[in-house]
Amino acid sequence: MSFSVLIMGSGSALPTVHSNQTSQIIEMGNSLFLMDCGEGTQIQLRKHKVKVQKIDHIFISHLHGDHFFGLVGLLSTMHLLGRKNELHIHGPKGLKEIVEIQFRNAGNHLSFEMLFHQTDHAGQVVYEDDKVIVTALPLKHRIPCFGYKFQEKEKPRKLKPAALEKYEIPNYARHAITLGEDFRDGEGKVIPNKKLTEDPDAPKAYAYCSDTAYYPKLQEFIQEVDLLYHEATFLESEKERAAQTFHSTAMDAATVAKEVNAKRLIVGHFSNRYKSKERFLQEGRQLFKNMDLAEEGKVFEV
Amino acid sequence: MSFSVLIMGSGSALPTVHSNQTSQIIEMGNSLFLMDCGEGTQIQLRKHKVKVQKIDHIFISHLHGDHFFGLVGLLSTMHLLGRKNELHIHGPKGLKEIVEIQFRNAGNHLSFEMLFHQTDHAGQVVYEDDKVIVTALPLKHRIPCFGYKFQEKEKPRKLKPAALEKYEIPNYARHAITLGEDFRDGEGKVIPNKKLTEDPDAPKAYAYCSDTAYYPKLQEFIQEVDLLYHEATFLESEKERAAQTFHSTAMDAATVAKEVNAKRLIVGHFSNRYKSKERFLQEGRQLFKNMDLAEEGKVFEV
Numbered sequence: 001m002s003f004s005v006l007i008m009g010s011g012s013a014l015p016t017v018h019s020n021q022t023s024q025i026i027e028m029g030n031s032l033f034l035m036d037c038g039e040g041t042q043i044q045l046r047k048h049k050v051k052v053q054k055i056d057h058i059f060i061s062h063l064h065g066d067h068f069f070g071l072v073g074l075l076s077t078m079h080l081l082g083r084k085n086e087l088h089i090h091g092p093k094g095l096k097e098i099v100e101i102q103f104r105n106a107g108n109h110l111s112f113e114m115l116f117h118q119t120d121h122a123g124q125v126v127y128e129d130d131k132v133i134v135t136a137l138p139l140k141h142r143i144p145c146f147g148y149k150f151q152e153k154e155k156p157r158k159l160k161p162a163a164l165e166k167y168e169i170p171n172y173a174r175h176a177i178t179l180g181e182d183f184r185d186g187e188g189k190v191i192p193n194k195k196l197t198e199d200p201d202a203p204k205a206y207a208y209c210s211d212t213a214y215y216p217k218l219q220e221f222i223q224e225v226d227l228l229y230h231e232a233t234f235l236e237s238e239k240e241r242a243a244q245t246f247h248s249t250a251m252d253a254a255t256v257a258k259e260v261n262a263k264r265l266i267v268g269h270f271s272n273r274y275k276s277k278e279r280f281l282q283e284g285r286q287l288f289k290n291m292d293l294a295e296e297g298k299v300f301e302v
Numbered sequence: 303m304s305f306s307v308l309i310m311g312s313g314s315a316l317p318t319v320h321s322n323q324t325s326q327i328i329e330m331g332n333s334l335f336l337m338d339c340g341e342g343t344q345i346q347l348r349k350h351k352v353k354v355q356k357i358d359h360i361f362i363s364h365l366h367g368d369h370f371f372g373l374v375g376l377l378s379t380m381h382l383l384g385r386k387n388e389l390h391i392h393g394p395k396g397l398k399e400i401v402e403i404q405f406r407n408a409g410n411h412l413s414f415e416m417l418f419h420q421t422d423h424a425g426q427v428v429y430e431d432d433k434v435i436v437t438a439l440p441l442k443h444r445i446p447c448f449g450y451k452f453q454e455k456e457k458p459r460k461l462k463p464a465a466l467e468k469y470e471i472p473n474y475a476r477h478a479i480t481l482g483e484d485f486r487d488g489e490g491k492v493i494p495n496k497k498l499t500e501d502p503d504a505p506k507a508y509a510y511c512s513d514t515a516y517y518p519k520l521q522e523f524i525q526e527v528d529l530l531y532h533e534a535t536f537l538e539s540e541k542e543r544a545a546q547t548f549h550s551t552a553m554d555a556a557t558v559a560k561e562v563n564a565k566r567l568i569v570g571h572f573s574n575r576y577k578s579k580e581r582f583l584q585e586g587r588q589l590f591k592n593m594d595l596a597e598e599g600k601v602f603e604v
Contacts, residue, residue: 013382039375040342063407069375073341076367080315094407101403105365105396107445143409 001029001131001152003204003302005227008044010268010294012233013066020296021066022210022269024229025050026150028132034058034074035148035208041070042077048297053083057127059119059134060091061210062145068095072102079110086113090126092144093118119146122221137221139212141246147209149222157197167191206302207262210269213243214252219260227302228257229294232267232280254284254291268294303331303433303454305506305604307529310346312570312596314535315368322598323368324512324571326531327352328452330434336360337450337510343372344379350599355385359429361421361436362393363512364447370397374404381412388415392428394446395420421448424523439523441514443548449511451524459499469493508604509564512571515545516554521562529604530559531596534569534582556586556593570596 004027009020021038025048032055034041045052052074060068068091078087089095096116103110119126122138126148137147156178164174169183169191177183183191207222210231222228233247242249250267257265265288267280274280277293284291292300306329311322323340327350334357336343347354354376362370370393380389391397398418405412421428424440428450439449458480466476471485471493479485485493509524512533524530532555536544544551552569559567567590569582576582579595586593594602 014379039372040345043342063404065375065378065404065408069371069378069404070341073367073371076371077316094403098403098407101396101400102365102367102371105400105445106367143407 003028003150003152003206005206005229005266005300005302006048006050007266007268007294007296007298007300008041008048009038009296010270011038011066012269012271013064014272019270019272020044021070023070024208024294025055026206026208028150028152031056031129031132033127033134033150036061036067036210037069037071037074038066039069039073042074044296045074052078053081053085055087056085057088057090057134059126059148060089060095061139061147061208062092062141062143063094063098064143064211067211071095072099075099075103075110075114076106076108078112079108083112086115088115088117088127090117090119090148092146093120120144122146122217135221137207137209138215138217139209140215140217141211141213145211147207147212147218149205149207149225151205152203154203155200157193158200159197160195163196167196169196204302209256211247213246214248214255216259219256222256222260222262224261224263226263227266227300228260228262228264229266229268230256231269232284233269233271235274235279236283238271238273250280250284251287254286254288257288257291262288263290264300265291266294266300267291305330305452305454305508307508307531307568307602307604308350308352309568309570309596309598309600309602310343310350311340311598312572313340313368314571314573315366316574321572321574322346323372325372326510326596327357328508328510330452330454333358333431333434335429335436335452338363338369338512339371339373339376340368341371341375344376346598347376354380355383355387357389358387359390359392359436361428361450362391362397363441363449363510364394364443364445365396365400366445366513369513373397374401377401377405377412377416378408378410380414381410385414388417390417390419390429392419392421392450394448395422422446424448424519437523439509439511440517440519441511442517442519443513443515447513449509449514449520451507451509451527453507454505456505457502459495460502461499462497465498469498471498506604511558513549515548516550516557518561521558524558524562524564526563526565528565529568529602530562530564530566531568531570532558533571534586535571535573537576537581538585540573540575552582552586553589556588556590559590559593564590565592566602567593568596568602569593 011019127134230253308327313321429436535549
């Protein structure tokens, strides 16, 4: 299954001509999930040629404007383009009211149904299908704020073609074997599953964590993730400012990545006081080498 | 007094990478008025180097998203940049609630005071100082919608330097003369005002009219304006669509300009179905020659 993260913006509160606000597209197989939706996200979606009507689930981390002021504009555009499929919107308490009041005043009857799902506790399973599970993560911010972990489900076992041939396994039996069953032929002969299959690839996981102060409780939920996005609004020189505003430094993000044994870290949500972002890498990589910047337009494979 | 209109966007409902939504800056002397505020307006303000903290009055025509979805983001930015001056926001019923609910959920206590002024009838004087008067205009749209007329007040009479010298008019008396008074010296001699002054330049007026169907009632309010912005979402080929959606064609806009004897017309709010905008001019100029497109970045002197 394809599993990737497209960065559409990684600025923080003040958008500029050159830095867009936080928004990401998470592609898992045939599904596109939109994660946060700062002002101008719909333009970013167009720019990066994302098929907006393929997005069926939108996740909002919290109700600070740089994470959701683009939502109602995007919904409005989906309506104007004639969307029919229902759309699921996941986020904290208050989001439904904010969106609905705007459409009510606009006198719009939307062409599609919006279904709001309130995220209200860490560990909450907010989405699940046969291949994917999405769970809310605890973050520590000035207002209620949730990260989200996007996880593949356990995959079927991998068939060993040579073994299938050797034991003459018929096609009809193969699906059950991928699910772990032994093969039993008409005469009662049993071929144990482990002779026919090997372990599948481990299910992969991506954790999105923004905005948050350094928060040890988060670590219980994101052990061993393949890809971790953790905000890094500030550098060490603004450590106090980070604490005051419930944000993290590059070193905080690297610390989390190291402590949970993540395979790879990306950082974003940079304060626009920093013209160059290289120092985020210099500081964080002292502790966690496999770290990159969430630069607009970059695609990270999970 | 300087009096100009900067176009920051003139697309209609669907924003694209190349066309921003409706927003204009009207500069009158030392005042900057922001007229409508589609998504991304704050980025346009930066791009065109407008000093956002100098904007003390924002006018919103109506509560369709392409005219105000950028407002709360702009207010948020003004706050983050430490604005202290109070800000006046003029618009239809519902706007205050929409803005306030978003800041309430964000847990923000703004650094400045927002004062909401509800526009609720045509002819309402929504702003006035010693040089400027702004009046609400009636428009005909699917939901309550107002245009705004920005008008200079009557100017002082122009002194004639040669006459002042000839009649030996002292400095202290000159201000009263600009207000129309005759000059009377210590010995009772009277010099009539008309010998000392000439008529001032006529006060200028700019009328902003978007979104609206062709609406004869509007014409009572905008006779002889120097500059008229009138929406032209469609061409004549989509005349029916224009009527259904309470929008205008280029020909409708030209008709209004001709009927009110405007000096100049600019049209905007183009549907993005039209790749080239030249046909708007071709159609409208058949009726009203002095017509231009409201292209982003253009400045029109009133």
